[in-house]
Amino acid sequence: MAPTGQRPGRYRTHSPHFDAAFRRRLETLFRWRRDVRRFRADPLPSGLVERLLAQADAAPSVGNSQPWRFVVVEDEGRRRAARAHFAAVNERALAGYRGERARLYASLKLEGMDRAPVQLVAFCDPDTDQGHGLGRLTMPQTLEWSVVLAIAQLWLAARAHGVGLGWVSLLEPAVVAEILAVPQRWRFIGWLCLGYPEEESPEPELERLGWQRRTPLGERIFHR
Numbered sequence: 241m242a243p244t245g246q247r248p249g250r251y252r253t254h255s256p257h258f259d260a261a262f263r264r265r266l267e268t269l270f271r272w273r274r275d276v277r278r279f280r281a282d283p284l285p286s287g288l289v290e291r292l293l294a295q296a297d298a299a300p301s302v303g304n305s306q307p308w309r310f311v312v313v314e315d316e317g318r319r320r321a322a323r324a325h326f327a328a329v330n331e332r333a334l335a336g337y338r339g340e341r342a343r344l345y346a347s348l349k350l351e352g353m354d355r356a357p358v359q360l361v362a363f364c365d366p367d368t369d370q371g372h373g374l375g376r377l378t379m380p381q382t383l384e385w386s387v388v389l390a391i392a393q394l395w396l397a398a399r400a401h402g403v404g405l406g407w408v409s410l411l412e413p414a415v416v417a418e419i420l421a422v423p424q425r426w427r428f429i430g431w432l433c434l435g436y437p438e439e440e441s442p443e444p445e446l447e448r449l450g451w452q453r454r455t456p457l458g459e460r461i462f463h464r
């Protein structure tokens with residue numbers, strides 16, 4: 241019989257203890273995680289991107305399928321093409337607003353693709369055999385949700401290193417797939433800009449610029 245606190249087999253569990261001080265720090269991390277669009281141009285330390293991707297890769301996934309596919313965009317031509325595409329989509333988005341809202345929209349900066357030293361694009365591979373289909377019979381979209389969880393983990397892991405992440409979704413999935421020459425079946429989830437932020441704040445930028453305030457949590461909790 242295995243001694244108390246250990247499991248039979250190759251691995252022993254030594255579960256860490258998360259104390260009150262850690263929980264306070266974690267809450268601070270959650271409060272200061274921001275979507276970042278204004279980056280300093282300095283590069284990230286060597287090996288950090290790989291480390292952050294390893295932390296994202298530890299995210300939960302339906303059936304343990306790990307359906308995330310991350311493309312590290314290094315080629316300047318591809319980056320330029322994506323920026324030009326964003327500008328076109330953003331023009332279209334602006335055209336959908338009128339009056340004061342349009343003026344406000346035009347003043348927003350909705351991506352950091354111009355300066356972020358690291359640009360990662362997250363896709364979901366809907367054809368993966370990994371996980372043998374477990375858990376997705378009635379909701380195949382759980383594969384995409386798994387990728388979103390990996391991004392959330394990456395976001396927090398980056399912030400813990402002082403690195404900001406900005407999620408860009410104002411892009412056409414088919415155009416992104418073409419720019420990056422990835423399989424057409426992969427589903428685009430998000431273009432992620434990473435780098436050191438120019439400024440830090442506990443408030444979302446969209447709140448500070450008067451676009452949208454956060455609303456009280458009570459409005460989103462229901463009891464039955």
Ligand SMILES: Cc1cc2nc3c(=O)[nH]c(=O)nc-3n(C[C@H](O)[C@H](O)[C@H](O)COP(=O)(O)O)c2cc1C
Nearest residue numbers: 273274275349350351407408409410443444445446
């Ligand atoms: C799925 C998703 C897509 C997003 N797309 C964009 C985007 O295209 N451009 C942008 O500036 N921010 C984008 N954001 C960031 C949100 O605007 C941001 O999370 C929100 O305003 C709250 O701010 P915070 O993340 O700093 O708390 C996106 C966030 C999510 C979760």
